[in-house]
Amino acid sequence: MLTPSDKALVPFVSVDHMMKLIHHIGLEDMLGGLAAYIEADFKRWESFDKTPRVASHSDKGVIELMPTSDGADYGFKYVNGHPSNTKDGLQTVTAFGLLADVASGYPVLLTEMTLLTALRTAATSALVARLLAPKGAHVMAMIGNGAQSEFQSLAMKAIAGVDEVRLYDIDPAATAKCARNLAGSGLKVVPCDSAEEAMLGAQIITTCTADKQYATILTDNMVGSGVHINAIGGDCPGKTELAPAILHRAGIFVEFPEQTRIEGEIQQLDPHHPVTEIWQVLTGQAQGRSDDRQITLFDSVGFAIEDFSALRFVRDRIEGTDFYLPLDLLADPDDPRDLFGMLQRARG
């Protein structure tokens, strides 16, 4: 085998490496670190090249590419969403991502992003909840206890001051799994028999369910004043979780309006319905929560810049560790114009 030069080798973080990296840093510290990177990138929002994700839809699901660049680094994520995968023993969502150097176009990191996406989504949710939830919020209702639920709960603990999570899922086995996983985390965990019960005393309500349909996980009369809703599951055309009446009562906060109007809860509203961009609240250009009684809604769909922040974080943290493998991904002939000569010499 030929030994490729350094330029040909792209650091690759496998699922196994990512799990080791998370445990090495500590899950809550990593969630906090990701939130700090995401906050820093949201605060320089205008320096990014932004484009709605490029989606390929089929009757089974969607495959998306989410690219962005800040002029120095370029990142993209490949992610699928296939609700019916679960019945075949597969993940609904899997992902991987890549970071590249804009000046040369050469990739500098390839990494699994199924785990990393769960972490960056939770970190974003908690960053926004810290910004928008009513003062003193410390109880979260977690409606939908699937693959995201523990990450959401722990990020809210690490970043947004939550000390109690109240769990509900239409499948009690999912709730039991989530409660079991969160045992010993320091959170008070309360399994509930209904969404209404889960919402008792909660100042933060997170919805994260998987069915692809216009569902009504929350109806209007279930939601009182003075709460923050973190709506994760309504994230593609035809998939929403909230009754439109809730949207009309809420102050609505979004990542990137052009994308959220297509994919988020607000696909149910008039395309000119007012929304506030999170980055503008973070930079002080727009108001966050107006008063203690307001319902704030983070209509989260996941944006490419969050993945970019996560890729930057991983690149910075694997340096000097063993949590990656150098991958022979790029052809690197001694003379760049002599690709053919490299191939010929490989015949030996």
Add this chain to the structure above:
Amino acid sequence: MLTPSDKALVPFVSVDHMMKLIHHIGLEDMLGGLAAYIEADFKRWESFDKTPRVASHSDKGVIELMPTSDGADYGFKYVNGHPSNTKDGLQTVTAFGLLADVASGYPVLLTEMTLLTALRTAATSALVARLLAPKGAHVMAMIGNGAQSEFQSLAMKAIAGVDEVRLYDIDPAATAKCARNLAGSGLKVVPCDSAEEAMLGAQIITTCTADKQYATILTDNMVGSGVHINAIGGDCPGKTELAPAILHRAGIFVEFPEQTRIEGEIQQLDPHHPVTEIWQVLTGQAQGRSDDRQITLFDSVGFAIEDFSALRFVRDRIEGTDFYLPLDLLADPDDPRDLFGMLQRARG
């Protein structure tokens, strides 16, 4: 280390594996095989989801994602184009690609595509030359003797009946390299001191130069009647190789007009200038060459379906071989809803 299940493992073809695969199959046979896959996919053009590539431009170059799908498989390629890379000892163009199963969204192949792109570009050029070049064409002028030139020459030999290549480059060292690499290939190789000399007696003229500018590699008076021009190098906004007057004299054939009008030679023309789509010639829906005296021009920019064909070819040919590595790219918990449990258990 945990042992991921089969579903989590994505076959990865490194540069080293790709070179071994090419030599295992034989370069000319592989070029022919790729051309057959590309022809088959062009003939079912209407079954593909087509979109212009998603480009991120900087002052140094461009990074592009090129996705497509036929409803069963989904493929995309990451490719950069950085003309100034050569002076830093890097490739102008590097690429990798991925094939995924549309029904589950799970990737089924990750592969280097720097080499594979050179091969599929050459296979496409030769497939089109076989279709459009004047009857009995056997001499090619190869103008621009960089990384693509040997692949172009051998594909024209394997697929389009070329037995003589006449080489010219502004850098004589590039011509010498190309001539050296083609020695023993069975082609008659004639190094030339000018583009005009290279074109003497040639029925096929391939232009493949790298400068990002509106260059004039061919002027109007250099091109006689009854030739086929295979224009490879004009492939992004602001980068062309032919004088507009040549375009006005030629029958112009393209891959995907929506993309070629932005990136190809025809960016110099009125946006309604008539062009013929290659797939329509292949299916008999449109005429190819009209007569022996016509100038046919393949304004090649490279389209996602060619990469898709190449990815399909590699997937089919690595089965049962050792020319890939199973990559732990996808998280695959026993219970798909228990991503967190998988992470916890990895702590051991």
